[in-house]
Amino acid sequence: xxxxxxxxxxxxKVSYRLVASVLLVFALVVSVILLFSLEQKKLLLxxxxxxxxxxxxxxxxxxxxxNDLIVETLLIFFVSSIGIAAxxxxxxxxxxxxxLEEVKGLARxxxxxxxxxxxxxxxxxxxxxxxxxAEAVLNxxxxxxxxxxxxxxxxxxxxxxxxxxEALKEHRHVNQKDFLYECGDLSPRTIRxxxxxxxxxxxxPAGVILQAQxxxxxxxxxxxxxxxxxxxxxxxxxxxVAHELxxxxxxxxxxxxxxxxxxxxxxxxxxxxxxxxGVVNAECRRLSGILDNFMKFARPGSVGLHEVxxxxxxxxxxxxxxxxxxxxxxxxxxxxxxxxxxxxxxxTQISQVLINxxxxxxxxxxxxxxxxxxxxxxxxxxxxxxxxxxKDSGVGIAKEQLNHLFEPFYTTKSSGxxxxxxxxxxxxxxxxxxxxxVSAPGAGTTVVTQFxxxxxxxxxxxxxx
Numbered sequence: 001x002x003x004x005x006x007x008x009x010x011x012x013k014v015s016y017r018l019v020a021s022v023l024l025v026f027a028l029v030v031s032v033i034l035l036f037s038l039e040q041k042k043l044l045l046x047x048x049x050x051x052x053x054x055x056x057x058x059x060x061x062x063x064x065x066x067n068d069l070i071v072e073t074l075l076i077f078f079v080s081s082i083g084i085a086a087x088x089x090x091x092x093x094x095x096x097x098x099x100l101e102e103v104k105g106l107a108r109x110x111x112x113x114x115x116x117x118x119x120x121x122x123x124x125x126x127x128x129x130x131x132x133x134a135e136a137v138l139n140x141x142x143x144x145x146x147x148x149x150x151x152x153x154x155x156x157x158x159x160x161x162x163x164x165x166e167a168l169k170e171h172r173h174v175n176q177k178d179f180l181y182e183c184g185d186l187s188p189r190t191i192r193x194x195x196x197x198x199x200x201x202x203x204x205p206a207g208v209i210l211q212a213q214x215x216x217x218x219x220x221x222x223x224x225x226x227x228x229x230x231x232x233x234x235x236x237x238x239x240x241v242a243h244e245l246x247x248x249x250x251x252x253x254x255x256x257x258x259x260x261x262x263x264x265x266x267x268x269x270x271x272x273x274x275x276x277x278g279v280v281n282a283e284c285r286r287l288s289g290i291l292d293n294f295m296k297f298a299r300p301g302s303v304g305l306h307e308v309x310x311x312x313x314x315x316x317x318x319x320x321x322x323x324x325x326x327x328x329x330x331x332x333x334x335x336x337x338x339x340x341x342x343x344x345x346x347x348t349q350i351s352q353v354l355i356n357x358x359x360x361x362x363x364x365x366x367x368x369x370x371x372x373x374x375x376x377x378x379x380x381x382x383x384x385x386x387x388x389x390x391k392d393s394g395v396g397i398a399k400e401q402l403n404h405l406f407e408p409f410y411t412t413k414s415s416g417x418x419x420x421x422x423x424x425x426x427x428x429x430x431x432x433x434x435x436x437x438v439s440a441p442g443a444g445t446t447v448v449t450q451f452x453x454x455x456x457x458x459x460x461x462x463x464x465x
Contacts, residue, residue: 117212120198123205125149125168137191137212139183160193160210167195167208178215189216220436223403246291253284305431307342307454308350310375310386317351318373321358329368336375343386343451345431350451353424353435357390357447360420364394364445377453384453385433391446397439405437 111118117134121127126149130142138160145153154161159179166172173195181191192215200206260277318334325332343350354373361371370393378387397405406425428435431451439445 115213119145119210119212120207121150121164121168121210122198122207123168125151125164127153128207134212137214160212163193163195164208164210167197167210171197173197178219189214190219191215245287249284249287249291253281253288256280256284305344305346308345308347308451309342310340310388310451311336313347313350314354314373314375314388317354317358321355321362324362325371328362328365330362330365331368331370333370333372334374335372337377340375340377340386341384342454344454345433345451349427350431353427353449354388354390356420356424357449361390361392361394361445361447364392364396369393378450380450385450386453388449388451389446391444393444396441396443397437397445398441402437402439406435 111129111131114131115133117137118129118131119127119134119138120129126147127145128147130145132142135142140153150164151161154164159181163174163177166174175194176192177194178190178192180188182188192213194211196209196211197205198207198209256277260281263273263277314334314336318332322332358371358373365371372389372391374389374391376387376389378385406421425435428449433452434448434450436448437445438448
């Protein structure tokens with residue numbers, strides 16, 4: 001990603017003052033030795049010529065030797081000074097280079113550590129830097145991108161290409177723009193992108209910085225929080241409404257049966273009147289069923305969780321739903337891993353969740369189709385799960401409807417109450433599992449539920465409202 005930090009050299013650990021002092025002492029020692037040698041020659045000459053006249057040539061030779069020694073000494077001082085200056089200059093340069101490498105290393109470590117993907121391009125459109133997070137978000141290796149023009153790497157239909165075109169050529173930047181991104185064999189993810197101007201040391205534009213982050217899990221968590229807040233607000237209200245309606249509904253149902261019996265005994269009920277009474281009875285039963293769902297949705301309590309054999313459970317559900325599937329012209333299929341571990345849950349409530357999902361799948365295929373129930377064992381977030389998936393070939397669900405599927409009283413069916421999936425979501429919460437829906441108009445719907453693997457001892461988990 002960047003140039004690697006060079007290895008540490010010997011001179012980096014040596015003090016500037018120490019080097020200068022050593023060289024200066026060396027020059028002084030050499031000078032003293034030369035002067036001492038000169039004085040020694042003079043003394044020897046005096047001893048040999050004592051009492052005699054010294055020849056003129058010898059005096060000149062001695063004087064010339066002394067001058068040569070002085071020149072040599074000055075030359076040594078000069079060379080030593082140049083050497084000291086050169087060493088100090090080199091060490092200052094080395095220190096400056098070390099500081100620069102430390103700054104580069106800090107920048108490299110920051111880019112390597114931040115959880116946001118960063119990609120930079122220069123004014124010519126060449127990709128100049130890319131951190132590991134950007135590699136993960138874009139599902140592309142930096143070795144394949146660095147030094148290559150972005151318009152070669154990203155095709156025209158790629159949203160990253162369009163954003164970089166606008167930023168580099170038109171100087172129009174985006175701030176936290178979300179879009180669905182598909183790359184390679186990965187499933188579509190929601191990517192949040194921002195761009196900014198990259199300036200050089202001269203404060204002039206030098207390219208573009210692109211920041212990219214995978215926010216799919218964040219958005220999913222936000223969606224779950226919104227649903228949980230709505231559920232929490234409706235729990236108390238639903239329980240109160242269901243309780244207040246239960247008493248008058250029971251009285252109405254009882255008196256309606258008494259009226260029907262009395263009219264039958266007196267023989268005064270006409271065919272039309274009997275039909276009307278049948279309609280009222282049916283609607284009372286439907287209203288009673290709605291109130292039961294209210295109570296299931298709103299009532300807090302404790303759920304007894306035990307080991308549940310997934311294969312046996314799905315076989316039971318297949319037996320229950322096979323007749324209805326044949327009537328609707330739907331091919332019901334089961335796909336399972338071998339030797340699935342049991343899950344931790346309540347068999348009746350898990351059946352209710354799966355049956356609700358399968359019934360919705362049947363309604364999405366009015367002209368017949370294919371419904372597949374699969375169960376596999378997976379590991380996610382450091383835990384073992386059994387993943388049960390219901391996939392249909394129905395009409396699919398529009399994107400704007402997906403965000404409201406688990407909200408109470410939201411339904412796309414004319415006769416629905418909008419509580420089926422809301423209750424399923426509540427049951428999954430009680431089981432500490434997850435439920436997700438993936439769908440598109442005309443492409444069918446896939447509902448994925450995850451249940452935790454059972455532990456050794458059965459127990460009860462308290463469930464709040």
